[in-house]
Amino acid sequence: MSRPRLSRLFSACAVISALTAVPLAAALPATAHGGSPEPRSVSKDAGPVLGGQATGGKAGEAAVDEAEAAVLGQEHAERHAQARMRAQDAGDYPQPMRTGRLESLTASQRKHNAAFDAREYGTFKEYFPSPDFGVHVAQLPTGKVLLFSFERTETNPTKETAPTQIIGRENAGRAYLWDPQKGSGAAAFKKVTPPTISMPDGKNEPRPAPFFCAGHAFLPNGMLGVFGGNLGGNHGAGAKLSLVFDPWTESWSINEEMSVGRWYPSAVTGADGRILIMSGQSELGWATPTPIVERFPALDREVPTSRSDVPESVPVDVFKAEAPYKHDYPHLFSLRDGKIYGLGRDHDQQWLFDPGTETRTSLPDRPDKFMRNYGSAVPLPAGFRGPDSVLVLGGNRDDPDTYQFVGGQWKTKEPRAFGRTQDDTLLLPDGTLFTVNGAHDIRDYGNGLYNPNADLKYRQTEMRDTEGNWKLGPAQRLPRGYHSNAVVLPDGRIMVTGDEAQQIANDPDIRDDMDGSIEIYEPAYLHNGDRPDLTSVPRRTVDYDSRFTVLTSDAADIKRAVLLAPTTATHSVNFSQRHLDVRIKSRGDGSLELQAPPSAKAAPPGYYMLFLLNEDGVPSIAKFLSFGPPSAS
Numbered sequence: 001m002s003r004p005r006l007s008r009l010f011s012a013c014a015v016i017s018a019l020t021a022v023p024l025a026a027a028l029p030a031t032a033h034g035g036s037p038e039p040r041s042v043s044k045d046a047g048p049v050l051g052g053q054a055t056g057g058k059a060g061e062a063a064v065d066e067a068e069a070a071v072l073g074q075e076h077a078e079r080h081a082q083a084r085m086r087a088q089d090a091g092d093y094p095q096p097m098r099t100g101r102l103e104s105l106t107a108s109q110r111k112h113n114a115a116f117d118a119r120e121y122g123t124f125k126e127y128f129p130s131p132d133f134g135v136h137v138a139q140l141p142t143g144k145v146l147l148f149s150f151e152r153t154e155t156n157p158t159k160e161t162a163p164t165q166i167i168g169r170e171n172a173g174r175a176y177l178w179d180p181q182k183g184s185g186a187a188a189f190k191k192v193t194p195p196t197i198s199m200p201d202g203k204n205e206p207r208p209a210p211f212f213c214a215g216h217a218f219l220p221n222g223m224l225g226v227f228g229g230n231l232g233g234n235h236g237a238g239a240k241l242s243l244v245f246d247p248w249t250e251s252w253s254i255n256e257e258m259s260v261g262r263w264y265p266s267a268v269t270g271a272d273g274r275i276l277i278m279s280g281q282s283e284l285g286w287a288t289p290t291p292i293v294e295r296f297p298a299l300d301r302e303v304p305t306s307r308s309d310v311p312e313s314v315p316v317d318v319f320k321a322e323a324p325y326k327h328d329y330p331h332l333f334s335l336r337d338g339k340i341y342g343l344g345r346d347h348d349q350q351w352l353f354d355p356g357t358e359t360r361t362s363l364p365d366r367p368d369k370f371m372r373n374y375g376s377a378v379p380l381p382a383g384f385r386g387p388d389s390v391l392v393l394g395g396n397r398d399d400p401d402t403y404q405f406v407g408g409q410w411k412t413k414e415p416r417a418f419g420r421t422q423d424d425t426l427l428l429p430d431g432t433l434f435t436v437n438g439a440h441d442i443r444d445y446g447n448g449l450y451n452p453n454a455d456l457k458y459r460q461t462e463m464r465d466t467e468g469n470w471k472l473g474p475a476q477r478l479p480r481g482y483h484s485n486a487v488v489l490p491d492g493r494i495m496v497t498g499d500e501a502q503q504i505a506n507d508p509d510i511r512d513d514m515d516g517s518i519e520i521y522e523p524a525y526l527h528n529g530d531r532p533d534l535t536s537v538p539r540r541t542v543d544y545d546s547r548f549t550v551l552t553s554d555a556a557d558i559k560r561a562v563l564l565a566p567t568t569a570t571h572s573v574n575f576s577q578r579h580l581d582v583r584i585k586s587r588g589d590g591s592l593e594l595q596a597p598p599s600a601k602a603a604p605p606g607y608y609m610l611f612l613l614n615e616d617g618v619p620s621i622a623k624f625l626s627f628g629p630p631s632a633s
Contacts, residue, residue, distance in 0.1 A: 092156040095510055102506040105477050108456070113474040118527040121463075121473045125493075125522050128184035129514035131191070132176045134497035135212055137485040139566035140177075140247040141222040141607035141624040145487060145495060148175035148194070150212040150230075152515060157452045157505040162212065167232040169205040173212055177250060178518070180489055186514070194243065195252050201232050209254075211241055215267035215329075216568050217275045217575045220605035220628055221304045222247055223311070224568060225296055227277045228262030234285025238263035242296065242316060248307045256315040260290045264328035267575055270355045271338040271600040273303040273628075277316070278323040278342070279330055289326060293319035293353070305541070305605070305628055320358035325349055329573045331377035336386035338601040343392060343405065346371045350405075366403055367410050372396050373442055374482075374572040376425035378433060380404070381466075381579040386602035391433075394423040394572065397440055414468045420458055422481040422572055424496075426488055427579045429562055429611040429619040430525055433464040436496050437572075439481025445501065452505035454479035461521070477519055478502045487567040490609055490622040494521040525617050532558055532612050534620035535590075541626045545598045547585055552612060552620070555587045559615045561594055563608040564622070578603065582610070596627055603627055 064074070106127075113124065135149035151172045154161045163171040175192045182188035194209040211229035213236070218224055223246050229239035238261030244253050261283030267275050275296045282288040297303065298317035304310070323330075323342060331343040340353040341363070347370060350363040375395025379387035389406035393416065400415040420438035428434055438458040439445070446453035458481065461473040476496060484498035496519045503516045535551040542548050552558065565578035580603055583595040592612070597603035609622035 093158065093505070098505060098507050098510060102508055105479075105506065109459070109475050109477045112460075116474045118522070118524065120524055122521060122523040122527070124474060124476060124519055126184060126518075126520040127477050128518055129508070129512075130176070130178065130497060130516035130518045131186075131189050131514050132174060133483065133500040133503060133516045134485050134518070135483045135500070136214070136216065136568075136570045137487050137495075137497065138216065138218075138224050138245075138568035139487045139489065140224070141566065141626075142247045143179070143181065143490055143624075144247065145178045145180070145489075146175060146192070146224065146245060146247070147178060147497065147516075148173060148211065149483075149500070150174065150210065151208075152500070152504075155504055155507075155510050157501045158448070158450050160450060161500045161504065162230075163210070163232070164230060164236055165233060167201045168203040169207040171199070171201075171210045171230060171232040172207040173210045173229065174208060175245075180491070180495075184518070190250070192245070192250055192252070195254050197241075197254070199231060199239065209241055209243060210239065211243060213264050213570070214239075214241065215262065215265035215277060215280070215575070216570070217267040217269045218566070218568060218606050219244070219269070219275070219304050219311070220273040220626070221306055221309055222607045222626070223304065225267065225275050225311075227258060227267055227275075227294075227296070228265045228280055230263060231261055231283055236263045236281055237261060237285040238265075238281050238283050238290070240283065244311045246310055249310075253310055253312040255296070255311055256313055258294055258316050259318060260292050260294075262290065264571070266328075266330050266332045266342075266573060268332035268334055268340060269576065269604045269606065270334050270340060271604050272355060273305070273600070273605045274355070276319065276332065276340055276353065276355070278332070279325045279328050281328065289324075289328060291322040291324040293321060293323050295319050303605075319353075321353060321360035323351065323353070323360065327371065329374065329571050331390070331392070331573060332575065333377070333379050333387070333390055334601075334604055335379065335390075336382070336388045336601055341390060341405070343377060343390060345373070345395065363405070364408070364410055366392065366405075367412060368396070368399055368401065368403060370396050370399065373421045375421055376423050376435065376572055376574070378425050378427055378574070378577055379579075381427065381431045381581075384581050384583055384602075385598060386580055387578060393425060394419075394435075394438070395421050397421055414464075414470060416462050416470045417460075417472050418457070422484055424484060424486040424569065424572055424574070426486055426494060426567070426574075427564065427577050428488060428523055428525075429492055429564055429622075430613060430617045431466050431562075431579060434494065434521075434523065435462040435464075436476060436486050436494065436521065437480040437484035437498070439479070443482050443501075445481070450501060452501045454481060454502065476521070478506055478517065483571065485569050487569065488564060488609075490624070492523065492526055492611070492619045492621070494523065495519075496521060525619060528616050529614070529618050531618055532614045532620045534610070534612050534623055537610055537623045537625045541628045542596050543629070544596055544600060544603075544627060546596050547593055548596060549588075549591050549593050550610070550612075550623075551591050553590055554612070554614065555590060555592050557614050558584065558587075558592060558612045560613040561592065562611050562613065563597070563603065563625075564611060565603075565606075565608055566624075578608075600628075605629065
């Protein structure tokens with residue numbers, strides 16, 4: 001290569017660096033939703049790619065200059081190509097528009113929230129950039145939060161961002177850890193790239209496993225099982241991926257493939273510590289939902305219970321009963337009888353699964369008679385023995401009612417202020433519920449499938465007291481709908497993230513590597529006095545129904561001790577929520593004697609956040625505590 005050509009290449013490096021650092025600012029108000037009021041058919045990121053064509057590449061790909069690759073290396077050349085694509089996309093959807101939108105949302109949030117007293121409604125406190133969209137989240141027992149999604153193929157939010165239709169190396173996953181102890185800067189995030197694999201797509205192009213739109217649930221040893229993902233093509237074909245994230249070493253391991261591909265599956269941990277996996281579109285592509293139910297680990301393998309038990313090359317096996325859900329991501333819950341309740345999105349697909357006999361029986365139809373899009377469902381708190389009912393809410397923009405399944409029957413319960421889809425409803429330490437995020441429909445943001453102009457009313461949060469009454473609360477900064485998420489942190493705050501279209505549309509600097517954003521909400525209980533102290537908890541796994549001691553300097557002032565299961569969620573489906581009260585057996589000088597849940601049916605084996613609450617309902621900072629063994633009856 002000639003010296004002038006080399007000089008131009010290395011000069012390009014400086015130009016690319018400069019492109020990523022140019023600040024732009026302007027003001028442009030966001031537009032409210034103006035779409036049709038008629039319900040839309042179910043659609044998803046399995047839709048057709050609308051992305052721009054890169055010269056010499058497929059839709060959404062960044063074309064790599066072969067001469068650059070020969071001199072700078074493939075990875076360096078790919079960074080150049082990505083930067084060129086970002087610069088082009090920034091012209092399609094200019095930075096001043098993004099900056100102006102965010103400024104407008106910030107101003108309207110401030111104006112709306114001025115009327116809400118933090119002591120009664122809580123408050124939004126922080127907003128900061130994140131390197132990931134947060135399509136999937138998991139609150140890990142280390143206190144860190146795992147976020148994972150996909151490598152974006154567009155920076156224009158009016159186009160498809162995910163590589164759903166792409167076959168080859170651009171169809172890739174990515175993952176990051178956020179450490180709240182390190183604050184909100186770039187140093188608080190750590191990249192934890194999934195294993196590099198070659199997908200069976202005929203391309204033989206290794207890439208980080210495309211595990212986005214998978215299902216996930218916790219194992220008893222605190223590790224996260226992730227199942228399925230995107231094979232690529234045919235509007236969303238299921239991958240057979242089976243992976244585990246180890247929070248203790250912050251690394252991934254690969255297990256034997258599932259027997260069928262799954263795109264949008266559900267997963268839940270049962271009383272035996274094994275994960276049931278069901279539903280999802282197969283490897284044949286969209287509109288091929290699989291009825292096959294699988295189990296991890298297989299019955300002939302031990303359930304991993306210690307931090308050193310890292311599942312690797314471990315198989316699944318097939319559950320005897322099938323789950324013929326017509327629509328994906330059904331809600332799955334293990335209730336206090338040890339059975340798995342599969343509450344489908346279709347009103348007439350409500351089933352009970354018995355892990356012991358491997359059978360399925362029908363439950364009564366949900367009374368709304370509708371097919372609900374993505375919306376929340378929460379196992380309601382029920383004291384010391386674990387939850388015995390589920391509240392289904394959201395998923396229908398025309399139906400504000402909530403529906404409780406309890407005692408084998410459905411009951412129509414108190415409505416929220418309005419119907420919404422894509423909402424995330426969380427169990428809080430004090431037993432109240434908190435709804436954040438939501439949208440008009442799956443991806444109808446107002447003016448087309450991917451346009452980010454959202455109906456701003458869905459920014460309003462909503463909260464339910466322990467009597468079942470709802471009230472509207474403060475507004476979040478971004479409207480977050482499809483792919484939005486939220487988790488309860490160990491300090492009782494709520495982390496809100498997700499919705500790549502909104503994050504990209506409101507990105508303060510689209511040319512940097514911080515694709516996403518996180519917002520922090522402080523519930524009202526954090527504005528009603530000092531926290532009680534929780535100094536330490538047992539480091540060993542606590543046996544069911546046994547007594548254990550925790551240290552606190554506020555023993556005399558503690559009114560309740562509660563367990564809250566850490567959240568892992570996606571697509572408005574929260575796979576792990578659970579709230580239990582813990583009996584306080586005695587009080588000492590600087591200590592409490594507590595009694596563990598009675599059985600694995602009450603609390604499936606694994607890690608829980610233990611909160612101590614005073615008489616004002618203010619929670620301590622939680623500490624993680626594990627319960628087992630999984631063989632407990």
